[in-house]
Amino acid sequence: MLDPISLSAVSAVTTVLGAVGSGMANEAGKWAWESTGGFVRRIAGREVPAPTTPGELDDVARLMVDQFRRDPRLAASWTAFAARMNGGMHGAGGGTAFGSCRPSLPVPTRFFTDRKEALKALDREASRRADGTPRLALVHGAEGMGTSELAVHWGTQQAGRFPDGQLHTDLGAASGPEGVREPGAVLRDLLRQLGVPAEEMPTSAARLSEYFRRCVADRKLLIILDHAHSAAQVRPLLTSAPAVFVIVVARNPFLGLDAVRVPVGPLADKDAVRLLAKLLDKPALAEARAALPSVLARCGGSPYALRAAAPRLTVPVSDSSAGGDPVRGAAEDTYRLLEPATAKLYRLMAVRAWPAIDAASAAHVTGTTPEEAAAHLEKLAEVLLLECGTTADGHARYHYRAAVRRHAEAAAVQEDGIAGCSAAMTRMLKRYVDLSTSAAHQALPESWRVPAPSAARRGRTYESRGQALDALIAESGNLVQAVHCAEESGDPASAVRICRSLWPLQLKAGHHEMLLPALRIGARLADAHWPGAADAGALHAQLAHTFTELYRWDEAESEALAAARAEEASGHRRGHASATEFLGLLRLRQWRWQEAHACFDEAGTVLDAMLPTDAGTADVPRAQALLERHRGRALRGLGRTEESRGRLETALRYFRDHGDTYNTARTLTDLAETYLDTSETRAARPLIEEAITMLDGQSAEYHVAYLRGMRERCAAEEQRDTD
Incomplete structure (x- = not known):
């Protein structure tokens, strides 16, 4: 005790x-x-x-x-309550246990040359005596100098030091300021590599950082943070765990990070020749002997430029200046040898910094077939003008190095003109508007929040809701970039439409840190162009939801109130009720039970006033049932147990009668909790059993685990009563 x-x-x-x-990342944690x-x-x-x-x-x-x-x-x-909560949270997946995976690094570069001093510096930092300070190295060098390759090569060679695995994540600075990832998103990526399910991760960045440190405290791990932007971006990702070594890779040795600096400069000419000798056979290298001095001068000791130049050592280089940038110079020399159709794709896909390019999007922009576009993309990867990766489902995705994209973008402006570049962006925007609205509508077909696609632009048909959601997840980075693109190109309607289609990603997949910049843009554009309209209300409501999940409750309140004002001004009663409901749900999270109950009553009053001609009228009965459930939760917090049970039972009847398995199980859980508050375990147990049976086979593992924890509480309390 x-x-x-x-x-x-x-x-x-x-x-x-x-x-x-x-533990509030999942429904069980919120209960x-x-x-x-x-x-x-x-x-x-x-x-x-x-x-x-x-x-x-x-x-x-x-x-x-x-x-x-x-x-x-x-x-x-x-003491008894805390024990029940602790048991329930662990039963629902709480804790910091790893999954069964042992994370590993990307495939290293095969032909690695020189860098002996840098490798020794990493050896020293990794093996120094633990003194409570983070084991931390900052590997820095200009683009194309092989900083990332150095970190991965060292990690691969030292895998035995890290029996619990090696993590690698991209912090996004290579693609420019818009691509820089928030610490919360990076932490989620690292935790996923460790096998931690998303449902177990805290929602706020601060709590994620603490949770991550607990996860790795007793582990022997290497963590490579690639393409870092600043010390502020890196600090939340650091740990003082004695057996964790963190390598930060960046262009510049930024201040504010207490790390061992490991500079990576140009290769010496002898090492550059040694690298070329590894890439080519002896006859080819001998044939190019006369051209070597000019090649070495143009490549400037850049491993990337040398690799790009290796297949064409005897081909004359262009006279155009690359401004002393060996990566850009290599891109120019390679570009001049491309077939026209491949060169066009190379140029036009670079007009925006799309995080992940696939054959379908490239075909849309260039007016080719996906098969033709796939061949062009493969060719560009083969000559190192694109980097290639694969998605979880095995599909190829491509991206540019930053300097290469700048070269391609400049070539597009020069050869395709402003009109051609603008047309390419317009085609890409149209693709992402169609893709997002179609996938979102199929992922959440019953939601009035998701704009339905037009019949003429319905897009791909997915086999299931899950597949449609997976498509949105795969394209999430591109969709955020598309919103930036729409804003900059003066197309607010496309930005708003894409943002509204992000709702399934928020509701079902999280991704709050990633989506937040786009949602801010969408709400700002809606306010500027359609003040007081339903779009503005919907986007402020989406922001309210995201801020609530990120524990940024003051901002969530501001956005929920803005949503309610906009929906009321537009006469959109269903949206007005929903925004007020959002505010009530925020109040539940804040333990402000009386205010929460008042919000739900206000939302119910708005729904009662809806006319048959109002948008969303068909959804009103279900919305009223949800409000009854929420009222029951607020009354439970106020200690008004009998009233709480009455509201929950009313909601339960509706959900049962309409075959709503999901909400029936949730309401059964709420009702069982009210009985456990007063130790009425015999009344709670059948409700728990019914909910468990109902959720069997419904992919609700966390909810079922939480219910099983409740059932164990019932059994334990009944045993104590018997004793």
Whole structure:
């Protein structure tokens, strides 16, 4: 039992509150958080706002410990509750256990030359005695000098040092400022490589960073953070774990990072020749002997430029200046040898910094077939003008090196003109508008929030909702880039339409950090061009949802209120009710139960006023049932148990009658929780069993695990009563 007078009591309570708060990435975690808030209210005897900072967590813990000192029975009650929450969260996938995978690095470059001093520097930092400071190296050098290749080569050679795996993630600076990834998105990528399911990851970047450090604390890992932008981007990704070595790869040795600097400069001429000798057979190298001095001068010691030049050593180089940039010079020399159709694709796909290019998008822009575009892309990868990777489903995706893209973009302006470049962007935008609206509508066909595609531009038909969602996930980076493109090219309608199609990604796949910049653009454009219209309300509501999931609750409140104002001004009652409901859901997250209940009542009043001709009228009965469920949750937090059960039972009847398995199981869980609040385990148990049976085979592993934890609580309490 928790000792209420122990000096560690506050710390113990804080630990429980923090652990529950970090588990809100899935539905089970949100139930645990609401249950904890209701319990805190009962102990305090008043409503206590949910803590969002370490200081606020301590304040709530002190308040609770003060109550424990006054009444030791409350301490016993909290101890039992905390044990149930801890068991429920671990049963629902909480904790920091790894999956079964052992992450590894990308395939290293086969012909690696020189860099002995840099490799020794990495050896020294990796093997130095642990002193509590992060093992950290900053590998830096100009583009094309092989910084990334150096880090991967060293890691591959030293795999035995890191039996728990080697992680590699791209921080996005290579594609320019728009491609720089937020720390939260990078942390999620690293955790995925460690086998942590998305449903177990905290939603805020700060809590993600803490969770990541706990995950790797006892592991022997190498982490390569490629194409870093700044020290601020890197700091949340660092750990002082003694057996974790982090290599940051960047263009410049930026300040603000307490790391060993490992510079990577041009290869010496003798090493450059040695690299060419590895790439070519002896007769070819001998034949090119006379041309070697000019080739070496133009390549400037860049391994990339040397690799690109190797197949054409005897071909005269262009007279055009590359401004001393060996990567750009190599791109120019290679470009001059391309077939016209391949050269056109190379130019036009570079007009924007698309993160991932595939054959379908290239065909759309260039007016070719996907098969022809695929052949051109393969050729460009073969001559090193594109980098090739594969998606999870095995499809090839391509991207440019930054300097190569700048060369291709300049060639497009010169050869295709502003009109040709603009037409290419317009075609690509049209593709992403069609793709996003079609996939989003098929991923969430019942949602009024997702704009339906026109009959003439319906796009691909997917076999399932899951496949449509997967398509959106695969294109998410391109869709964000398309929103930037639409804004810059003066096409606000396309930007808004794409942003509204991001709703399934927010609701079903998270990706909040990635999507946030695009959603901000969409809301800003909607406000500027269609103030007070339904589009503005919808996008502010989407922002409210994302900010809520990111724990940025002040911003979530501002966006929910903006959404409600815009929807009311436009006369869109269904949207007005939904925005008000969003505000109520935020209040539940904040443990502001009375305000939450008031929001749900207000949303219900708006729905009651809807006319048969209003958009979204067909959805009203289901929306009212959802509000009944939310009212029940708010009343439970207020301790008004009987009223809570009445509201939940009303919602349950509707969902059962309409075959809504998902919401039936959720409401059964809510109702069972109200019975467990008053230790009525015999009433809770059949509700739990029904929900478990209903969710069998529904891909609801976390929900089912949470229900099983509840069932175990019932059994344990019944056993204690028997004893």
